[in-house]
Amino acid sequence: MGENIPYITTRTNKSGSLRYYWQRSGHKIVRLPSDPIDRANLAIRLNNAADQKVEINLAWAEDTLGWVIAKYKNSADYKALAKGTLKYYKRFLNDILELGGEMPFDEISRADVIDFVESYPKDSQRKHCSAVLRNLFNEAMYRGCASHNLASNLRLAEMGSRTQIWQQEDIDSWKKAAKKHEKADALILAFDMLLYTAQRPIDVLASKWSQYTDDNIILVRQQKTKTLVGLPAHRDLKKALEIARDKRTSETIVSNKNRQMSYSVFRKAFVQICAMAGIRDLQPRDLRRTAVVRLGQAGCTIPQIASVSGHTIDTTTQILEKYLPRRVELAMAAIQNLENAEDSKKLATLTPEPK
Incomplete structure (x- = not known):
């Protein structure tokens, strides 16, 4: 069912399971149901809407990053957060969503987690961000779209500000x-x-x-x-x-x-x-x-x-x-700029005003 419907694609996740998606140029990718009849019906609806240039209001596809965030926000644990804690949780969840809400959650790697946490300059921000990620992974594990909590055991104390510069x-x-x-x-x-x-x-x-x-x-x-x-x-x-x-x-x-x-x-x-x-x-x-x-x-x-x-x-x-290194070239340029400014001032003084 659905083999002849255009724009249906498949992917295999890390566990070897086959997943179906609707993917059409210029449109957000949509995860399709596993049931062949439901899958075909939704794909047809999406194609008709795209042909007519109208939008279908769909929630995040199941098992995507956006879907897990939505589920977590609706959980009892999230709703029980204190008002002050909830404020920074919302901020970090919004930042995490910017990584790509349509991305399958199991495509997030440990390296992605570390790199994202390290992107924050302050120790307190990294600490809060890692806590949000740990809870998000717990939700994903509960929902069956993650096997391990990749945000656990982060060496936050060793995360200093990066100093690398591209030459x-x-x-x-x-x-x-x-x-x-x-x-x-x-x-x-x-x-x-x-x-x-x-x-x-x-x-x-x-x-x-x-x-x-x-x-x-x-x-x-x-x-x-x-x-x-x-x-x-x-x-x-x-x-x-x-x-x-x-x-x-x-x-x-x-x-x-x-x-x-x-x-x-x-x-x-x-x-x-x-x-x-x-x-x-x-x-x-x-x-x-x-x-x-x-x-x-x-x-x-x-x-x-x-x-x-x-x-x-x-x-x-x-x-x-x-x-910024204290380089001789920069110092020479500074002195040259000063000399040029002084020469321009002298020239303006020597040049007679037009009558």
């Missing part, structure tokens, strides 16, 4: 290796957006073409801070965006099979490319810090850098204080 040779090596990957175009575009916008991977992957204006400004609403930043595209990024826009197949700038690339898919491919390039101890989120340092090395002021990255002035100052 130019690392960037060149990564891009060279990325050209051999099956998702080369999307991954290199995502890399350039991270490098030139100083934004978080989650925000870059969620960026839509509607946020890229005619005057080459990228509008980004940061998920964690809710800050709206407008970023002029660097000339190299502008060229890449123009090429990608001509070939676009989805609403999001970075796409995977005609839909938004989830963080899990992006990170997995990113790690594969790092291995191909022989790059160790560098991650996608390190590009945000790298972008800030590169702007500082280019002589940008702290307010200018903060307007790009969306950091506060204090945070931007701390990043530059910690990571």
Whole structure:
């Protein structure tokens, strides 16, 4: 039943079970029921709605990340949380959902969990985030879509702030290796957006073409801070965006099979490319810090850098204080700027005013 209905695809989970999905270009992937009659009926409804360009209000597909979060929010344990605790639980659950609500929960790896927790700069944030994830995995285990709690036994005390910076040779090596990957175009575009916008991977992957204006400004609403930043595209990024826009197949700038690339898919491919390039101890989120340092090395002021990255002035100052080396080249450039300003002032003094 349903073999001749278009847009039905299958996947095999880690336990070897076959799952059915409705996957059509330009639409959110939908998990289909195991029952063949129910599966066929839902697929037909979805195709008819897509043909008529109308939306069907469906809940998250069973066993997806969004589905587990919804189940957890409706649980007695969640409803029993204190008001103050509930506030930060909502925040972290919203952040977790940004990884991709349609992603099957069992596709989340231990590495994904560690990387996500480490993305928070403060010890208290990492502690709270890990607690939320542990409870979420408990819910998933209860629902039968996870076999282990991958958020347990995290070494939070050893998680310090990352200090890694991408050097130019690392960037060149990564891009060279990325050209051999099956998702080369999307991954290199995502890399350039991270490098030139100083934004978080989650925000870059969620960026839509509607946020890229005619005057080459990228509008980004940061998920964690809710800050709206407008970023002029660097000339190299502008060229890449123009090429990608001509070939676009989805609403999001970075796409995977005609839909938004989830963080899990992006990170997995990113790690594969790092291995191909022989790059160790560098991650996608390190590009945000790298972008800030590169702007500082280019002589940008702290307010200018903060307007790009969306950091506060204090945070931007701390990043530059910690990571921007005291190089002779920067000192020479500073003195040269001072001398040029003094020469311009002298010239203005010597030049007679027109009568």
